Amino acid sequence: MSNPTPRYRRVLLKVSGEGFCKPGSFGVDPEELVAIATEIAAAARVGAQLAVVVGGGNIIRGQRLAEAGQIAQASADYMGMLGTVINGLALKEALEKQGVSARVVSALSMTSVAEPYVRNRVIRHLEKNRVVIFVAGTGNPFFTTDTAAALRAAEIGADVVLKATKVDGIYDRDPKKFPDAKKYASVGYEEAITKKLGVMDLAAFSLCMERKIPIVVFDMNNKGNIAGVVAGAEVGTRVG
Numbered sequence: 001m002s003n004p005t006p007r008y009r010r011v012l013l014k015v016s017g018e019g020f021c022k023p024g025s026f027g028v029d030p031e032e033l034v035a036i037a038t039e040i041a042a043a044a045r046v047g048a049q050l051a052v053v054v055g056g057g058n059i060i061r062g063q064r065l066a067e068a069g070q071i072a073q074a075s076a077d078y079m080g081m082l083g084t085v086i087n088g089l090a091l092k093e094a095l096e097k098q099g100v101s102a103r104v105v106s107a108l109s110m111t112s113v114a115e116p117y118v119r120n121r122v123i124r125h126l127e128k129n130r131v132v133i134f135v136a137g138t139g140n141p142f143f144t145t146d147t148a149a150a151l152r153a154a155e156i157g158a159d160v161v162l163k164a165t166k167v168d169g170i171y172d173r174d175p176k177k178f179p180d181a182k183k184y185a186s187v188g189y190e191e192a193i194t195k196k197l198g199v200m201d202l203a204a205f206s207l208c209m210e211r212k213i214p215i216v217v218f219d220m221n222n223k224g225n226i227a228g229v230v231a232g233a234e235v236g237t238r239v240g
Contacts, residue, residue: 006048007232010126012153013040013050013162014146017057019220020087026058028090037094039220040131042227044100049126050230051156053134053149054091056083077141081108084145088135089113095131102131107139107148119155126156143203150204154211161213162229163199164220169237170197186238205239214240 019036021029044050062080066073088104095102103125106114114135115121125132137148146163153161167175168183170192175181184197189209193202199217200208208215218225218236229235 005232006046006230008048008159008230010049010156010158011043011051011160011162011230012149012156012158013043013052013164013226014149015040015052015054015164015220016145016166017055017059017083017087018166019058019164020054020090021058028058028087033090033094036220037091037098039223039226040091041095041098041100042224043230044095044129044131046227046230048230049129051122051126051132051134051152051158052091053145053152054084054087055145056080056085056087059083059086074141077137077143078108081136081139084135084137085110085114088133091133100131101129102133104133104135107134107136110136123156144201146200146204147207150200150207150213153213154207158213161208161215162226163215163217164226165199165217166219166221167217168219168222170199170217170239172197184237185234186240189239192239199239208239212240214238 020032021027060079060083062076065071066076092102092104104114105117105122107117109116122132134152137145138151149161170184171181173181189205193205216229216236216238218229225235
């Protein structure tokens with residue numbers, strides 16, 4: 001059976017740190033790592049150029065440390081960035097075990113383990129069908145990895161931002177608390193911001209709106225969803 005034709009030429013996928021561990025746990029779980037790498041590898045084989053921004057919440061949550069009052073927000077955010085590097089290195093190894101070439105690109109200088117972010121070099125990797133894994137967020141404190149995803153998508157000329165979550169789209173309120181919550185098939189940028197739907201932070205939404213980059217929010221736990229969205233399947237909620 002032939003592979004589907006990609007709907008998007010170049011894709012930015014945002015994966016949360018929680019995707020690397022079992023629910024309620026921390027660290028990198030081998031089974032979860034293989035599962036997420038398998039899904040990303042399948043998406044890469046669809047034929048689109050694929051970049052991934054990883055979160056680090058399974059390693060450390062800088063925001064919680066800062067809120068506890070013992071560590072300054074900036075230092076806590078840098079600690080969180082280092083957590084994303086751990087996830088990025090793990091994902092690279094897991095992808096290459098599956099025959100998918102990958103590169104880890106860091107916004108912080110750590111040349112022993114990752115390439116520095118150089119836009120033209122990243123685009124060259126994508127053109128050679130290497131999966132580029134962005135780590136360390138934007139390299140600056142006070143910005144989330146969602147904002148990093150929107151920023152990198154704009155810089156590399158991505159056609160879409162895919163937000164892989166543990167819910168199957170965007171709802172008007174928390175579906176876990178409200179069984180009658182309404183799921184959106186699509187929603188505009190301004191409505192998402194005005195209603196504070198909360199799937200991505202305001203800076204990320206605003207940047208995608210300004211650059212007219214659509215966002216697709218979907219459940220990463222359903223097998224084949226990432227590849228399906230890349231190929232054009234109507235999955236989750238589209239913002240744009």
